[in-house]
Amino acid sequence: MGRNLAYTRATFNSTKGFASHIRRLSGDDDLLVQDAVAAGARVAVVADAPAQTLSQPAETWAAWWRQKRRHLSAGSRYRAGDRRRIGLFMGSNALFYALTPVVLAVGWNRENLVSLGIIWLARTLLALLVYVPLARRLRTTLPPLALPALDFLYFVLYCAWGLSLLRRRPLQWK
Numbered sequence: 001m002g003r004n005l006a007y008t009r010a011t012f013n014s015t016k017g018f019a020s021h022i023r024r025l026s027g028d029d030d031l032l033v034q035d036a037v038a039a040g041a042r043v044a045v046v047a048d049a050p051a052q053t054l055s056q057p058a059e060t061w062a063a064w065w066r067q068k069r070r071h072l073s074a075g076s077r078y079r080a081g082d083r084r085r086i087g088l089f090m091g092s093n094a095l096f097y098a099l100t101p102v103v104l105a106v107g108w109n110r111e112n113l114v115s116l117g118i119i120w121l122a123r124t125l126l127a128l129l130v131y132v133p134l135a136r137r138l139r140t141t142l143p144p145l146a147l148p149a150l151d152f153l154y155f156v157l158y159c160a161w162g163l164s165l166l167r168r169r170p171l172q173w174k
């Protein structure tokens with residue numbers, strides 16, 4: 001998020017700041033970082049509680065939905081490699097969540113259920129290996145066992161936002 005970015009004046013000037021993205025409704029912060037990397041700047045992610053900047057959330061479901069759609073709309077301006085990585089991530093999620101009911105529908109035999117259980121367990125453990133240390137560093141209080149449900153919810157919402165962008169309803173500031 002743009003409110004969590006820090007950069008030097010030299011980096012800002014070398015990329016001409018937000019000038020090349022001035023007409024974008026959203027994503028100027030992401031695109032500035034991409035421009036800085038392309039110009040040779042070093043970029044680092046700082047995942048520490050004191051480095052966070054919090055903002056007021058949207059007050060209604062409709063406002064939140066519009067905000068998320070606007071944020072997602074910036075992806076069309078990302079570099080091809082970044083779009084491929086995001087697509088690979090979302091594609092692997094889609095495959096994972098689509099194959100679960102298929103495996104269950106194919107048959108309730110022991111091998112299918114054991115295989116599915118191992119895949120779910122491995123994926124959940126991998127997510128926890130990333131989430132738990134990050135949560136500690138950021139001093140969050142979300143229970144780690146909520147992660148599988150939140151992961152699925154994020155996937156469903158991300159797909160819904162993406163599909164809603166296909167409606168061609170123009171995005172705009174309120």
